[in-house]
Amino acid sequence: MRAVLIFGGLLLLPASSFAADGAPSPPAFTWLGDARGIARSWSASRDALTMNLTIFPRAVQTAAGEFAMFTWRRPMWTLRTGFEGLIEVESDAETAGANSGPWPSGKGKMLWRGSYGYYAAAALDTLGKRICEACVLEFALQFRHESEHYAGSNAGDAGEDVRHEPYVGDDLIFDGALSERAVDWYFAQRAYALWYLPGRSSYSAGGAFDLHARYTRWQLVHPFASLYGEYLFGTELQGRDFPDAHRLRGLLGIALPSTLGDIMVYAFADTGNRYGIRALTNEATIGLGVRLALGSHPGQ
Amino acid sequence: MVGIALGRPWVMAFALTTCGCIHHISEEESTVGEKTLDCVIPPAAGVGELRTPISLEYPDSSLWIWDSLTTDDSTVVANASARVPNASTVCAAGPTLTRDATGAPLSLLELSPDELADNTARADGRQLVLAAHGGLVSDNVGYLYYEHTLIGPGVFDAEILGTGLCIVSDTARPCERLEVNGSTVLWPASEWPKNQGGLIDGERAFLLGCKRIASFDVPCVISSVPLGQIRDPSAYRYFNAFSDWVEAPDSASVVLNLAGTVTLTPMDGKYAATNLDIFDATFRLRFANSPTGSFGMPIDLFREQPPTNGFTQGGHEHHALRASDRSLAFSYFVADTGARHGLHLINFELNGGLE
Numbered sequence: 001m002r003a004v005l006i007f008g009g010l011l012l013l014p015a016s017s018f019a020a021d022g023a024p025s026p027p028a029f030t031w032l033g034d035a036r037g038i039a040r041s042w043s044a045s046r047d048a049l050t051m052n053l054t055i056f057p058r059a060v061q062t063a064a065g066e067f068a069m070f071t072w073r074r075p076m077w078t079l080r081t082g083f084e085g086l087i088e089v090e091s092d093a094e095t096a097g098a099n100s101g102p103w104p105s106g107k108g109k110m111l112w113r114g115s116y117g118y119y120a121a122a123a124l125d126t127l128g129k130r131i132c133e134a135c136v137l138e139f140a141l142q143f144r145h146e147s148e149h150y151a152g153s154n155a156g157d158a159g160e161d162v163r164h165e166p167y168v169g170d171d172l173i174f175d176g177a178l179s180e181r182a183v184d185w186y187f188a189q190r191a192y193a194l195w196y197l198p199g200r201s202s203y204s205a206g207g208a209f210d211l212h213a214r215y216t217r218w219q220l221v222h223p224f225a226s227l228y229g230e231y232l233f234g235t236e237l238q239g240r241d242f243p244d245a246h247r248l249r250g251l252l253g254i255a256l257p258s259t260l261g262d263i264m265v266y267a268f269a270d271t272g273n274r275y276g277i278r279a280l281t282n283e284a285t286i287g288l289g290v291r292l293a294l295g296s297h298p299g300q
Numbered sequence: 301m302v303g304i305a306l307g308r309p310w311v312m313a314f315a316l317t318t319c320g321c322i323h324h325i326s327e328e329e330s331t332v333g334e335k336t337l338d339c340v341i342p343p344a345a346g347v348g349e350l351r352t353p354i355s356l357e358y359p360d361s362s363l364w365i366w367d368s369l370t371t372d373d374s375t376v377v378a379n380a381s382a383r384v385p386n387a388s389t390v391c392a393a394g395p396t397l398t399r400d401a402t403g404a405p406l407s408l409l410e411l412s413p414d415e416l417a418d419n420t421a422r423a424d425g426r427q428l429v430l431a432a433h434g435g436l437v438s439d440n441v442g443y444l445y446y447e448h449t450l451i452g453p454g455v456f457d458a459e460i461l462g463t464g465l466c467i468v469s470d471t472a473r474p475c476e477r478l479e480v481n482g483s484t485v486l487w488p489a490s491e492w493p494k495n496q497g498g499l500i501d502g503e504r505a506f507l508l509g510c511k512r513i514a515s516f517d518v519p520c521v522i523s524s525v526p527l528g529q530i531r532d533p534s535a536y537r538y539f540n541a542f543s544d545w546v547e548a549p550d551s552a553s554v555v556l557n558l559a560g561t562v563t564l565t566p567m568d569g570k571y572a573a574t575n576l577d578i579f580d581a582t583f584r585l586r587f588a589n590s591p592t593g594s595f596g597m598p599i600d601l602f603r604e605q606p607p608t609n610g611f612t613q614g615g616h617e618h619h620a621l622r623a624s625d626r627s628l629a630f631s632y633f634v635a636d637t638g639a640r641h642g643l644h645l646i647n648f649e650l651n652g653g654l655e
Binding site for chain 1: 321324325327328330331650653
């Protein structure tokens with residue numbers, strides 16, 4: 001009953017208020033909003049929760065998003081909690097043509113992987129401003145599940161046993177992020193610690209980092225660069241010893257910002273393990289992609 | 301002009317990325333276990349190159365049998381054999397061939413004097429040959445199943461007459477070919493062969509037989525017989541998934557259909573069928589809870605060097621040469637020239653808890 005009263009009290013808080021400098025401050029409590037205080041949509045990771053199309057060297061289509069179910073702002077901190085989901089379809093072979101549309105296409109199997117997760121993120125607003133006036137500091141804890149698959153042939157080809165390939169499974173991810181602005185530049189960094197549930201993944205633990213820099217002087221175009229790296233420690237799962245995996249991926253391109261988010265057009269280079277049911281393969285690629293990153297872009 | 305000048309770097313960058321490229325770096329090794337041995341077996345003394353053998357698996361050794369060996373004086377010996385006590389010995393010194401009183405390699409499975417005389421007398425260019433196909437061992441007696449085939453006159457001409465059974469009581473002497481009603485063809489060609497080895501489970505023998513009915517269509521069935529009646533061809537029955545055991549060959553259930561060598565073998569308290577995929581030189585394993593199947597999804601064990609021409613050869617599993625209860629021992633032949641050319645013996649240790 002007490003919890004209900006507290007929750008009801010939150011809903012009855014004023015819809016908006018004014019900060020000490022007179023500028024309107026956002027509501028203390030809102031439903032459905034930006035997922036994080038420091039966006040992740042600029043990440044160079046293939047797991048970035050955006051609408052993404054990689055055209056070369058392989059066609060990779062990603063439909064993903066993350067949303068804060070509610071945002072609760074307090075004087076010293078802001079809590080956001082919500083969920084995320086991703087589905088990614090990848091042509092196993094290189095882009096060799098265009099489907100109707102046009103849309104890039106390649107021969108071979110259609111690989112796909114899907115993930116969902118739940119998270120709670122706390123932006124330490126006061127502490128962030130102690131670091132610098134335009135700084136944001138945020139920590140988050142997330143549960144994430146990912147599984148890997150491939151699409152069967154409509155022609156009834158024989159199936160492929162992929163139990164020997166790594167299985168991401170279930171993990172808990174703790175991350176800490178810091179963003180800052182310096183004149184016309186915006187920088188963001190995030191570090192991740194990953195712990196995989198025993199018996200639920202072919203990895204045991206791992207670490208990752210995300211770096212982002214963008215030039216925000218122009219209203220309509222933000223040149224940007226992002227770099228993502230991860231190292232995952234392999235473990236035994238169902239009698240199979242899985243090796244470590246590592247990935248390093250960089251993006252270089254332009255973001256076209258709006259109030260809804262960014263359109264990002266970029267070239268990328270990556271090296272390390274592939275994703276999904278081809279994760280035992282180690283390769284290096286360069287290519288081209290485009291992304292719709294919903295959510296407030298960090299330059300705003 | 302200004303537009304062109306500004307455009308050039310972007311055009312170049314676009315061109316660099318739109319030709320998007322993939323540089324393959326490496327492929328991880330097997331996740332289900334690791335090779336603990338991989339050797340090229342030295343040739344036996346006095347003979348030329350060793351090709352892939354079939355085998356009978358004794359409790360203490362593997363009896364390897366080659367369909368033909370060429371001696372240094374160019375004599376071709378059919379069905380020569382060697383008792384291989386363990387993997388390390390044969391990897392270090394090669395197989396020790398069983399020899400007759402003259403010192404020549406012994407033919408474990410040999411034509412009778414009448415068959416030799418018939419071959420000599422034939423004027424149609426055809427010759428009867430016996431090809432050993434493996435079998436099983438019970439109470440230290442080997443039961444070697446073999447095929448009677450008329451070959452010639454053309455290189456690819458072959459007529460299979462049927463399957464016989466040869467009793468190996470002493471590996472130092474030719475085996476005893478069983479006769480029923482005056483014929484050593486105990487099962488005619490219309491029956492299923494017993495050519496992929498077998499195992500004993502309780503009081504029954506189980507044999508895997510595969511028949512090539514098209515280029516890459518090789519269905520396999522299980523035949524079985526009580527051990528006490530193993531010398532009686534009429535006591536053999538085929539496994540049928542609905543009726544258990546049936547007599548009619550066309551009622552046998554197909555338990556596997558694989559191009560490449562298959563071996564039915566006991567494994568870690570279960571039953572297994574190993575297979576060398578001739579197309580990509582990958583060894584695979586399928587577990588079953590009974591000798592008759594159902595055999596599960598294939599588990600990729602490891603991949604070998606695919607030949608530049610043709611298909612990978614051999615791939616029999618020799619359970620007497622396993623390094624441990626959780627390992628598998630395979631022989632196979634690399635035809636390509638180079639350091640890996642020759643007959644290989646591989647021990648592959650499986651991880652525990654494999655599903």
